[in-house]
Amino acid sequence: MTDHGQKNRPDPDKLLELAARETRGKLTVFLGAAPGVGKTYAMLLRARRLKEDGADIVVGLVETHGRIETAELLDGLESIPRKQVRYRGKVLEEFDIDASIARKPKILVVDELAHSNVPGSRHPKRYQDIEELLWQGIDVWTAMNVQHLESLSDVVTSITGVTVREIVPDVVLKRADDVLLVDLSPAELIMRLKEGKVYLPGNAERAAAGFFKPANLTALRELALRRTADRVDDQMIDLLRENSIEGPWATGERLLVCVGPDDLSEKVVRTASRLASGLNARWLVVSLTETDDAGEATGKRLDELLGLAERLGAETRRVIAEDFVEEIFRIARRENVTQIVVGRPRSARWANPFRRSLPNEIIKRFTDIGVHIVTGEERGISYAAPSMRQRSGPELAKAIAVPIAATVVTTLLGLAASDIVHAQNLSMLFLVAVILSGMICGRLSAVIAAGLSFVFYNFFFLEPLHDLSIAKPHQLFSLIIFLAVALMIGDLAGRLRDQVAQSRNQAKNTQALYEFSRKLSGTARLDDVLISSASHLHSTFGSGVVILMPDDNDLSLQAAWPPDLTLDGTDMTAARWAYEKNERAGADTATLPQIGWQFLPIHTSNGVSGVLGLSMDDQPGLSENDDRMVTAILDQTAIAIDRAQLVRENAKTAALQESEKLHTALFSSLSHDLKTPLASITGAVTTLRELGSRIKAHTRDDLLLAIEEEAARLTRFVANLFDMTRIEAGTLKAKKLPVDAAEVIASSIERMKKLKPGIVIETSIASDLPMVNGDASLLGQTMFNLLDNAAKYAGDGPIAVYAKQDGEEVAISVTDQGKGIPPKDLDKIFDKFYRRVKSDGRAPGTGLGLSISRGFIESMGGTIKAESPAIRKRGTRFIVRLPVAGPERAAVA
């Protein structure tokens, strides 16, 4: 029996929830029936006991309300200092959630679960603070009175007459790991009150007299006891489920609750909530609307209603259907619903031929399902009632004016044509008026037109004329038929219009989305994608749009529309929240709702890749429709971001491949540079060893000289490589001491002449050349490199070296008379391993000299640049500039 097997297996959802609970902190709620029963006292007493046992328990916030016994209990318990919050000129003390998270105790005591935070706090409600604490893995103890439970607030109001403002969603209590009832009999409580042991906030004192009546207290106590008992039941069932113990534990009841945008529905939801918790049943709340674009007000109403239902622990669903009863039937079958809850207004004020009572229809349709009907004075769900659609003033005026005009014109036309056309056929003309009205202004107009047509036709065209009475029975019959046909056609025309409007609207949205996605598909750069999305969202909603993406581990503003938008610190906090927690934050959400932005995470295939911010300054929140639109645009954006990032990756890969190619070229050039001297040396040495006796003396000397020179070449090359490595690794530390540049230049020239004896070097060094700030050995090597470079390219022409003071700098130039460097290559010559190709196609040298020179000069705080052509369209000039040594430095030296 598979069913049996199924039942025996623990519910996977339950297990998942359990797993989540492992890391989540545990919530313990001290539940009381009324203020003054001693919740705080009980909580602190337990806290002390645990503390004495060595537990890490800290008081986050406790209101003693001046009660000495309670205050005494606080002694010896660690407390988190309260935060000072400035609000409307007053300084208020609030619970410091950040400090608590930073302290991260095992258990934190935070009193008054139902408390509303000062506007501007991170969360508007304390239970949201506590949710975050739990999420951080901190166990929380808190206290509340049963009257604050959302599902009971209307009951409490009806019992006590006091409106409860601070509300805690039922799920908070439902998800609590432990609920402890702090109980006190009403008589005792009243006694405590009389003794002044119960603190009541100033404005509540007036209500207190009425509130603390034995009858009220008894009722509240019963509520608290029942709630706790329910929880015990739940825990029992959970325990059985976790341990896979087979029933009979499940009632198996499932409620389907039907609501609409009407006033009665809220009551229906609350009633259903109590019913569901009483039956221990899962419940599904379905909102029913006929069209998708039900209007702003209706949408918002439904949002609120379903939000309430969710907080009370229901599943919710939005349903758009023509035939409510059929849809309800379908859902009921699919979801194995056992009971249906629906509202019915107590009295129908006016009879409407199109309006049927939804509860009646449901009762008729279902034979095996219990139907609960919630009655009330409020108006119930309108079912197939065209007249119930909300219209704006001008719209309504139009809806009435158009059918009147149409029928009057038809009547006039009919009167004009009555001589040629038989009155019987004129009815067709009126049908046209009905259809036109329906098509232009909807069903209401069609109905009006039908009614008017009926009257006018009868009055002006049926015998006896100018009278609403009817002479012949067959005319009565055709008149009734006419009315029926007019109504039907009018209704159809109206529906058609609605549908056309709706699909046009949808087509418009789809078209806009299509345009957008086409625009996006043409953009491969991430910046362009972000800007496109931002501007599209802006044009769709008219509000400011920002997009933030992570940059160096923090979010930063990447695109904004209008482009001058900025975010302040709080906005950024909300944005980060949305990014890190992967949930909406800011306006119209539970996190930082006071700010003017709503932030939505952008999901891509790589997780959350950024955050979208919508300015909410001018609007209370996103309507259902807008929300869907935003989500659709966001999806498109996410895909485009994904693609842009892929393109970027590709470009990176390509660049990497390019650099790999470069490396290969570099490597082969390096290997050639190293191997040629080695090959010469090896060849010369082996020749001397093996053939020495057969070689003439002067050739032997030449081979030995070749070995020496090649070894020197190798040494220089290796030294260059080391210098380059030092520069690149940043370990090169140039001294900055006064240096006599003239002396350094002279010794470099000396060195060069030794290497290349035939070289011609002309010098012109100012006799009053000041000292420069620098490093003599690095400057010497630079000069040598520049001379070496010039010698390679100079051909046979002389090399000119000049040095003079130029303002606060000394300029040293080395000019050759070679072919010069094409302008496009001029900025590349300082690149590592860059070489100009000689006329014979062969690149001489290592390609490191100039690069090293630049590294040296820059490390000394100087500059180096190249100019070409230098003189008479030929040659290259290198100019080194170094700062003149200051007098104080010269003095030190």
Place this chain on the structure above:
Amino acid sequence: MNQHRILVVDDEPQIQRFLNPALAASGYEVIAASTGAEAERLAATSAPDLIILDLGLPDKDGKEVIETVRAFSDVPIIILSARDREAEKIASLDLGANDYVEKPFGIGELLARIRTALRQQAAGTSVPSRFEAKGLVVDMVKRLVSRNGEEVHLTRKEYQLLVHLVLHAGMVLTHRQLLASVWGAAHVHDLQYLRVFVGQLRAKIEDDANSPQFIRTEAGVGYRFIAE
């Protein structure tokens, strides 16, 4: 003694600097070229007996020089190349170069290669009827192979492979060259054939197949038969 004339093609003056006196001291007449164009001209006009060619030339790729020279002459060409340029070596050998020497090299090694190449050239097209070295006898008339007096049984392909190696003793033969001459042009990429047959051949003629003294592997390039 008929003095051999060697054309040395290298753009590095340092290499010419020791190579020319060394070759002259070994009894060769040396002519030098430092570019590809010059090399081609001298190869055509001064009838060298052997060309030593550096592949990295300033004006053109050394492989182009091989192609040009091979169009009119089968003069032995010995390549000077770096160890890490395997693909270049193979391409050169396939284009018709006879051998290669890796830089840096000792002069003795180069001289040995020169001698082998010149000897091969002198032997010309006349196929020897008998080969004998280190106890291995290959009788190409009777198609008999013996090792230390004992007859070795070879399959047809093994025999063909051995003969091809023996005829080019001392020279490197690329995989491609061996495959083409033994298995035919259609099989030049079937390196696996060659590996298997060389393995079998070694097992039959070598004392120790793991350190062969006849068929030496030129890693990544081909095989060389060592006769002395």
